[in-house]
Amino acid sequence: MEIVEIIKDAVHYPIDHPKDLLIFIVLDIIVTAMGYLVGMGGIIHTMQSDITNSIITMTSSGAIPAFNYLLIQAGTAGIIAVIIVFIINLFLNGYGLDIAKLGIERKDEGPKIDIVRQILNGIKLIIVNFVYMFVPILIMLILMQIHEVIGGIIGLAALIVFGFALLMAQCRLAKNESLMDALNIPEAMKDISKVGIVKILAILVVIFLITFILTFISSIIVKICVPLGINLFVGPILSALIGAFSFFLSYRAIGLMYSDVE
Template structure:
């Protein structure tokens, strides 16, 4: 499909079935309420220990609802892959399983770049440079407290700070690039999960990368950028006009479905 056709179709899609949209909105509100309640209860647990248990239970409920919503979004991607104009309904157990699988996909596609960034940080000696700076500052503070001169350390600390800044900048720059790349891979992995129903296929990083090339890296980037622009513009309008902020309860779930539908339509080129 043409890029603009994808965006137009995806933007209208959630409104084609208000019942399922309403269910998704309600689930998002309930999940958010349990997540917030769990956080508050955990804070309260430092005063009333029993609150830790209730906070944990609230977080588990929020997570389960989140998995169901995530699984439903996989079915939305599938509808886009099949170019089916009918909005999928909720199939609770299937949605839960797909949502759990999607959670596993997200974890794996986060761990890999995180591990790469850790290796880069090790090779650029971020940890060593940080320890040198920390030890130098501590020795300087100790010297000032005990009354002996520490001026000779200033140069060493300055050099260590420069080394730390260089190593950190290198690690952050590479980290951003790696995480962006794997974010695109994860998007393809979600589409593979929707298309095949197989967690193994979704976790095949090499095939996800090949799917990206098959569709066309340029086309994928353009669609993703357009999705981001649409979401950003609508959120900016909501933030500028205060009394419209309440609509974010409805608009945010709508935009989430819109984005997933667009990903499905994008993947339909090679399905």
């Protein structure tokens, strides 16, 4: 498929499946509400799923130390809330993979709910994300012991390459639901050239721009609502709506992007 066709289809996909979109929005609001109820809203948001979130993100953002501290402070209620939120996010990761799979198969139907399978696929996705980020970081750390500057440059290049490979691995996981297939790094690297680096970059940039524009418009609406005193009500709803739309858009787009790979 051409880039324009992919983006056009991906934009229409969440609009054409309002019931599926509503499921994500409700779960997103539940996750956010549970976080704030136990005083952990910031950490809960750190755990929100998207096509690139992983353990690496939490580690680099400093969320894990804060997470441990808040567990102590929040007690049993906090622990239960975090477990529920973690399970929901695993489910959403697997749900997103199903959206990508439907894109790969070029089917217009919405994703069906299969909680156990989708949670298991969500776990697989976390493992895949971790492996594909761990390898280049390890390479960088080893090379920087030899020469800091050169090691840093090579390590950065490795991070970029493995970032593209990770995207292909996520598609491979969505297509076959096979962890070993997704962790086949050489084949994932080959898939980059099959899809085309220009197409991958173009689609990622367009997804980012669409999400940025929607978020910007949302922030303006929330500011307008401040004098009316309804910003605290409107803000979370808009955030959940944009998050759901971007989620469906992203997974659908990468699935369609990968649909030409045999």
